[in-house]
Amino acid sequence: MATVLAIETSCDETAAAVVKKRHILSNIVASQIEIHRPYGGVVPEVASRHHVESINDVVSKALSQANIDWLDIDGIAVTCAPGLVGALLVGLTAAKTLVLLHHKPLIGIHHLEGHIHASYLQNPDLVPPFLCLLVSGGHTSLIKVEDCGQYHTLGQTRDDAAGEAFDKVARLLGLGYPGGPAIDHIAKSGNPKAFALPEGKISLPEGGFHPYDSSFSGLKTAVLRLVESLQQEGEDVPVANIAASFQQTVAQGLTRRTIKCALDHGLSTITVGGGVAANSALRQHLLAAAEDKSLQVLFPPLSLCTDNAAMIACAGAEHLDRGHTSPLTLAALSRMPISKVMELYQG
Structure with a gap:
């Protein structure tokens, strides 16, 4: 099974993780709860700004904690739908940049599919x-x-x-x-x-x-x-x-x-x-x-109930093993039925 680096920025958590064979090698989350608490909820513009400030550090920590380098990464997964468009664009832009720099395949992931895959991380034999x-x-x-x-x-x-x-x-x-x-x-x-x-x-x-x-x-x-x-x-x-x-x-x-x-x-x-x-x-x-x-x-x-990138990486590895990759034209979508996930992939 593929080793995948994933980025998750669909709402107010800036997250990156590395997963191999349904096992978590690293899982870094920079929470914005304290930032949004005074407003009583997530402010989209504020969330996007803090994603920009945190994304590089979070990705670096995920690679460091996993103790691997780019040669060991088979693909880069990223949440592209659904979510706050501004927030999604931060993660999507970062993922596309890394794809081009390191010549890796891109795997767009539906956020809900990520939550489904959280159970595979806890129960690797689940089918x-x-x-x-x-x-x-x-x-x-x-x-x-x-x-x-x-x-x-x-x-x-x-x-x-x-x-x-x-x-x-x-x-x-x-x-x-x-x-x-x-x-x-x-x-x-x-x-x-x-x-x-x-x-x-x-x-x-x-x-x-x-x-x-x-x-x-x-x-x-x-x-x-x-x-x-x-x-x-x-x-x-x-x-x-x-x-x-x-x-x-x-x-x-x-x-x-x-x-x-x-x-x-x-x-x-x-x-x-x-x-x-x-x-x-x-x-x-x-x-x-x-x-x-x-x-x-x-x-x-x-730790896997709230938004995190490990669940996105797990879903990305499953898709990559089946040959599913996304084009660089992949867009951020605020809404998308989970039944349409295969539209994120080429061919």
């Missing part, structure tokens, strides 16, 4: 088909993984992503940014049954509910109305109880849809990727439900 629950700040999807580059989206959010809902609810509760870790932390001291919140089922025109799609905007609004009602009545807002109730509602809803999807499609293995995969309630509920149905659930380590 498709399996179901991936991908939950992050920008995405909430149930994806059937059939092979490298072959993905079928079975369920998705109709509005906010799960991570986005965590950030917005955390802001409502005054918990700061990023919202996921903040809610997870304070929820441990709260009662998850304190408040009944709507799970966000999607109604179908012919009756009933969509079995796999999610909605979080109604849940977010319900928390807002609850906080406003308590404040109008002059009561203290029980932040820990609201956080615990919100978190449990999200975890139960995602678990129910994921288990049903796996059973309906005859998939015995479930992987989980994205930042929300680090959530303790989701891990607890999904593992318990899967065990009850004799299904296997694989969570990546916390």
Whole structure:
């Protein structure tokens, strides 16, 4: 299997890594959390500027930590979609420059495919088909993984992503940014049954509910109305109880849809990727439900849940081994369905 250097700059993490045979040789991440915290979220222009400032150092550290030189690198992978276009362009420009300087093939990678490949790094013997629950700040999807580059989206959010809902609810509760870790932390001291919140089922025109799609905007609004009602009545807002109730509602809803999807499609293995995969309630509920149905659930380590370049390098190595390379005309795209990933490659 190929040895690949990868660059990831799709949002607010400047990352570079080297992966060989599904094993991490280096994984460097320069986080911008503290930079964006005062704004309560990622500011695209600020993120792009800091990518420019960090990218050279991050790539150098990745090569140094891997203890290899350019002769050992078989290809250069880079996240090209989806994401913040300005941020993506920084990584893409750096990758193309290195490709030209060192005469290496370029492999464009879909960010969600990277999150799927995080599970291969933790479980090198994992083989498709399996179901991936991908939950992050920008995405909430149930994806059937059939092979490298072959993905079928079975369920998705109709509005906010799960991570986005965590950030917005955390802001409502005054918990700061990023919202996921903040809610997870304070929820441990709260009662998850304190408040009944709507799970966000999607109604179908012919009756009933969509079995796999999610909605979080109604849940977010319900928390807002609850906080406003308590404040109008002059009561203290029980932040820990609201956080615990919100978190449990999200975890139960995602678990129910994921288990049903796996059973309906005859998939015995479930992987989980994205930042929300680090959530303790989701891990607890999904593992318990899967065990009850004799299904296997694989969570990546916390370091591979958030954005990183190791998962991009792993995906890049898989594609390069199959002869998939991208042209130097490869563009940065803010949106791209994961079903279209093969359009990133020549021929």
